[in-house]
Structure formats: structure tokens, C-alpha cells
Amino acid sequence: AQKVTQAQTEISVVEKEDVTLDCVYETRDTTYYLFWYKQPPSGELVFLIRRNSFDEQNEISGRYSWNFQKSTSSFNFTITASQVVDSAVYFCALRRAGGTSYGKLTFGQGTILTVHP
């Protein structure tokens, strides 16, 4: 069985602070895919990043960075110099490989991030 845990239910920061959103996953598969999505109040899930289990390189995209560590089954997301527009619910998700070529995402419960001006 697969599981994704986002232990932080809500985080509140002041603009320009750095913030890290934690994601811990469980899977017995050796090949799998990890995702982060952002859901602003408008409702749409916006894709942020995809990582496969063989690629442990950390990634930086502007103010966003991701730290993937297989040894601790974690895929954490850091926003540097947060802005009010970063306020949203952030979901971490896991998809197994193999079987059908499309499939079910296992989502974490989400972390509500509020950035105050």
C-alpha cells in the first residue's frame, strides 16, 4: 500500500520568510513518481514538479526548491522569500510505476500555507 504524509496541516508565515513544506511517503515499489501541486483558492490544481525515484537530484526553479531524499522517503518543498501569492494549499502526491500506463495519484492531506503581508 502507498501512503503520503504531510504532517503540517497549516503554516503561517510573514512575507519574505522562507518556508519548507514536508512530505514523507511510503511505498514498496522501487520505481515510483512524486509530484507537488499547488491549489490556490480558485480551486485549480497547478502542477509544480515531478520526480522519478531514480533521480535524487535536488531542483531549483526560481524561488522554489525541492529536496528529494530516498534514504528518508522524503520529498520536501521550500519556498524562498515567500510572497502573498504563494498562499494556497500544497499537495504532495505519489504514483506507482508499472501496471497500467496511467493511474491513480495517492495524495497527502495537503498543507495550507498562508503568507501574510
Place this chain on the structure above:
Amino acid sequence: DTEVTQTPKHLVMGMTNKKSLKCEQHMGHRAMYWYKQKAKKPPELMFVYSYEKLSINESVPSRFSPECPNSSLLNLHLHALQPEDSALYLCASSQEGEGETQYFGPGTRLLVL
């Protein structure tokens, strides 16, 4: 262009009504998905279509009836819904292939009275 469109944005219906939700993508994706999301919860998969054929039905009640008229369109027909079916309904699409990213539409907020 990673755009999935959904109509309507909001829908209010009575328990005896019949309505439909529509989803469209023009990215050439061959897999399309319906998700249901309750407030403060993650999305839950309902249906998956691959090459216009229903591939996954996550034990969804028959009052929800999906339809994929062509590779770009996905409908969700609603009939005799219950108030607990009120939720955000999200459509997504992806390429075929292992681990392909699912791209989501803005959703339809449904209220069943």
C-alpha cells in the same frame, strides 16, 4: 499549452435534476480523469478514461455517469444526486505513459440542494 477547461464553473441542482459537467483538453492527451474533492481534503479519483475507453471506475455510485465522446472531451452526467455529493469536481488529463503528469482543470463547484 497545458490547459484543461471545465464548464460550468458553478452548478446548483436539486436532487431530482439531471445535469452534466464538461471537460475539454487540446493537448493531445489520451488519458482523462474525473476527481471529486471535498472541502479541506485531497482529490479522490472517480474515473479514468484511456483512448476513450473507461479504464478505472473507483466504485463510484451509478448516479454519476461518465462519457468520453472523443479524445478531447470528457463529460460527467449527474442524476438523482444527494446533498453529500456537493463538492469540487476536477477534470485532469495526461499523456499515456508511466508516471506522466496529470494536468488539472479549474473544477466545477457543485451544490446539491
